[in-house]
Amino acid sequence: MKKRANELNTELLILPDGRILVQNLTQPMAEILRQLNPHDKQIAPRVSPRQASPLTHQKS
Amino acid sequence: MSCVAPEKISVRAQSRPALARERARVARELLADCRFCAHDCGVNRLAGETGLCHATADARFFLAQTEVSDELELIPTFAVALSGCDLRCDFCITGASSWNPRAGLGFDVATMAKRAEAALNQGATTIMLLGGEPTIHLPAALEFVSRLPDSAKLIWKTNAHGSTQARELLDGMFDVWLADFKFGNDVCAQRLAKVSDYVRVVQENLLWANDHSELIVRHLLMPGHVECCWRPVAEWLAENLPEVKVNLRSGFWPAWKAARHAELRQTVSDLETRRAGEIAGEFGLNLIP
Numbered sequence: 001m002k003k004r005a006n007e008l009n010t011e012l013l014i015l016p017d018g019r020i021l022v023q024n025l026t027q028p029m030a031e032i033l034r035q036l037n038p039h040d041k042q043i044a045p046r047v048s049p050r051q052a053s054p055l056t057h058q059k060s
Numbered sequence: 061m062s063c064v065a066p067e068k069i070s071v072r073a074q075s076r077p078a079l080a081r082e083r084a085r086v087a088r089e090l091l092a093d094c095r096f097c098a099h100d101c102g103v104n105r106l107a108g109e110t111g112l113c114h115a116t117a118d119a120r121f122f123l124a125q126t127e128v129s130d131e132l133e134l135i136p137t138f139a140v141a142l143s144g145c146d147l148r149c150d151f152c153i154t155g156a157s158s159w160n161p162r163a164g165l166g167f168d169v170a171t172m173a174k175r176a177e178a179a180l181n182q183g184a185t186t187i188m189l190l191g192g193e194p195t196i197h198l199p200a201a202l203e204f205v206s207r208l209p210d211s212a213k214l215i216w217k218t219n220a221h222g223s224t225q226a227r228e229l230l231d232g233m234f235d236v237w238l239a240d241f242k243f244g245n246d247v248c249a250q251r252l253a254k255v256s257d258y259v260r261v262v263q264e265n266l267l268w269a270n271d272h273s274e275l276i277v278r279h280l281l282m283p284g285h286v287e288c289c290w291r292p293v294a295e296w297l298a299e300n301l302p303e304v305k306v307n308l309r310s311g312f313w314p315a316w317k318a319a320r321h322a323e324l325r326q327t328v329s330d331l332e333t334r335r336a337g338e339i340a341g342e343f344g345l346n347l348i349p
Binding site for chain 2: 019026
């Protein structure tokens with residue numbers, strides 16, 4: 001699917017072991033990911049920044 | 061009586077937007093003999109010539125949005141990704157846009173500055189300019205800065221492959237340099253990104269950035285490159301920039317043309333991630349999330 005530069009874009013890569021890698025994480029997608037796994041300590045500070053730990057992700 | 065040279069007083073007295081406007085004008089003229097990155101092509105981009113990055117004089121962007129995936133101290137950030145890059149990393153996660161400076165939409169600095177300011181009003185704490193590689197679009201980048209509030213916290217996300225000329229133009233323009241140190245040796249740099257003399261150039265840029273702004277160094281762990289790339293990067297940082305903030309990223313994503321290299325057809329293993337963390341600890345690095 002062709003991306004449009006003016007639209008919000010987040011890309012997810014779901015690995016066979018269940019891990020999810022995220023690229024260009026937006027706040028709405030961070031909130032969705034937290035709802036999927038409320039206990040994930042890596043996503044929480046992305047939903048409410050400046051609280052705690054990292055998320056595995058890659059950017060250019 | 062002050063001994064400060066008048067020209068230095070003049071520079072300090074100028075606001076960042078005003079200074080950026082002047083620098084942008086100079087940078088645009090320099091496109092006639094482009095030497096913004098360490099490839100030092102010397103092509104006349106104003107006349108339509110292109111160098112290794114293939115960029116013309118016109119900047120384009122492929123993404124502009126508020127994101128929360130960067131360093132915690134920088135988010136939420138309004139990230140603007142300019143199309144095109146001077147490196148050719150086969151594993152580039154935005155390869156289609158980073159290798160193609162004609163990707164995306166035309167970069168209208170006035171419109172983008174309004175979007176950035178709106179993002180700040182809606183909760184973004186920083187504005188980040190990235191790519192691709194923004195250095196190859198220095199005139200547009202500086203024009204963008206000239207339209208932003210003097211008080212905005214600006215992040216320059218770079219591959220640290222810029223030239224002395226680029227650094228001089230960027231001096232004082234961005235609050236934070238968020239710089240990649242991707243490869244720990246020139247063999248891997250040449251094989252995976254088709255760039256020579258990589259390590260020397262990046263180290264020169266990092267030392268300069270640390271002296272002229274706040275610096276955060278990023279290293280993306282790559283499968284099979286913990287010892288050959290991460291270890292020498294960690295060792296150099298410990299010796300030369302011992303206090304610098306380092307973000308060690310383990311989310312390697314086998315994208316773009318990564319499959320050209322057998323070891324890059326997978327993600328980083330848990331064992332490699334643990335080993336990389338041990339190396340960081342061994343060198344006492346200042347890791348940040």
